[in-house]
Amino acid sequence: MKIILEKISLLGLSFMLVSTFAISPLLPEMTAAYTAAGISLNQIDFLLSVPSFMIIAVLLASPYLSRFLTEKLIFVLGLLCISLGGSLPALTQDYPLVLMSRLVLGLGIGLINERAITIISQHYSGSERAKMLGIRGSTEVLGSATLTFLAGQLLRGSWSSGFLIYLLGLPLLGFYLLFGNAKSDDKSKVANRPKKAKTTLSARQVWHIVFMALYAGSVILINTGITIRLPMLVEELKLGTAIDSSLILSLMMLMGILAGTLFASLMAHFRQFLQPLVLLALALGLVLIWLAPNLVFLAIGALTTGFVYSIGVTSVFHRLSEILRTNQLALGTTLVLLGCNLGGGMAASVVSFLSTMSGSNSNLFLTLAILCFIAGLVLLLPLLVKRQPDRAI
Template sequence: MQKVSNRLTKFSILLVSVITASAPAINANIPALARAFPTIPLSQVELLTTIPSFFLMLSILFSGWVAQKIGLKQTVMLGVTITAVAGLTPVFTNSFGLILISRAAFGLGVGLFNSLLVTIISSFYGGQERSKLIGFQSIFEGLGGVLVTFIAGQLMNLGWHASFWAYLITIPALVFFMLFVPKIPTVKNNVETEKDLPKVPLFNGRLISLLILTFIVVSLYMIMGIKVPTLMVNSGYGTTTSASYVILALSLGSMTGGAIFGKLYDLVKNYVIVFGFGSLAIAMALIALSNTTVLTILGGFLTGLGFRLYIPWALNIVNMGGKGNPWATSFILMSYNLAGSLAPYTALLLQSVFKIKQLRSIFWMNTIAYLIIAVMVVLLLVGFKRFHRRTLDEV
């Protein structure tokens, strides 16, 4: 471990973390972008907000390989550079195709460095200092989502092009990291040989179930994010700027959910997920009923809160017992990003299957879906404890 005490080094690493949750910052742009590109189907316009997730998922798969080839610091700098160029490209172009490519590249860039930040922290710091900095890294990630969303929302008053200036934060992040983070020696992975891997099946019933559940939960969650701005504008009680406050509340709710998960889990154990799905169901119902920005903002906050109770619960389940599948976390995150990237088309499919013509009906569908999932989870936890314990022992 390379010892580094410079406060600027810590700040530079944390500043890069600000970028990792900034992709949804322009979700409130959807109505304005739909007007700017009237010949483009709405589902393709909505894809601008979700396609980063797909390419983020892809780049996570080879970010470690790139780091082994060119070094950790260089990989982060490459990723932030790609993110900076891609994030700011829509400011200067009216080509929908180029904007779509830039959004894909944005996800690609973020995926190159976001999975390496903890590794970098661990390269420089140990013990309580490392744990503390990892905690700050999570906080900066959440604050980054809030900050960039807020700035993008304010700039939206100047037009949809201007809102992308919010990604200017990538420039100082790149400069600080380049100047104040020392070169990090390339180290080999701790797990090198097949004999070092835990002898567990790559997939089991519990992991497959959680992958499916994660895909469903994230799909419904992302549908909320991409449909709320259009609902507010079409219903006449909000603008693209006020819709950005809902996305902001979503980020604040996510931060709150992440902050309380540990303590809530200590109190109620796996029943924490019932609170998560309950919060999501209430949020969807509030948005479906809402005719005011304030009520929709509350729905956004509860959505973020409930969702951030689900994700750590799912990751905890697949890693329970300390002998879990080493690939489980990666598969859960891949399911997360795949669902996010496909959300516009998932919404179209659900609208077609259930003959949904009104936007509010989508949120009623989400409400019912989350309630059904909550009931199923309660039945699993209460009525099938013996089966639950047996499946846990498989991993």
């Protein structure tokens, strides 16, 4: 039982890592309130994206913070920043203070982002590591879906009440302190000792990390783009209401839970072919959305993308644990997370540009599908060529 509670406590650290956009159900009322007060739409949009930039800044500073902060203290500070900073707009809706609260939220997520992933790779190995990484990815998705749903329910009071969702970080902190910090302290003590093992990355390792950062960032950019544009597509094609769009997006997020439970099996079966197949499956889902004659067809496409998105991102961190030594994982994970956050932060601008170039939100999905298909083939063909001599033998 103790081992199970320990695993839950470590997995719980990932529950709020993708909570930046969980307040999206609040946007219509929030926008109306701020525009009436003379706040521009660009300033309101900035409230959504600013945590991502703070996360990137903290990730860049992470190696220096680790020199004088223990792993336990970093988790405590991170969860406190998420909980108290994230929920501040429930008390005051003054724009500068809300902006500050979003910065503090990004600070908290940035502090625990890399460590919530590497702590799994450090504590587990082999098939158990793959299983735990898959469940960790599911935990992220479950957290995003849960917080988004709760924010919508709290909207019945007022739009500012939706920010109370971030207080869920406090029970997660308590659970970690009770069951998960023993191993973390041991690891942090080891991490703070002078290391004899070489931590410098080889040129080959750097190339793999750059590729995985680009891969993860691209997959996240596409998934975020779907999240942003799918409600507008439903309205544009008159396939349903905003409530229908919200339900599809929630189900799309929850597909990540299924993806997490199946990840270890899929990784064992497809191995190096998994990442290119993810891109091809993403292309298929995007085509289904583009062709959708009705809401059900569109939902199938969205659920397909939600499933393979989680598989793709989890495969990146699993691959990291295979090519890097334990004392290199923190640096490698940080670099990949920079790519992830850049992809998420750039999503709105990229999809806006592509939709303008393609002429409509519908054609945007076709454009993304073509790009995914080409990228998938580029990754898949060299692997197929490598296998040809093996078959001949």
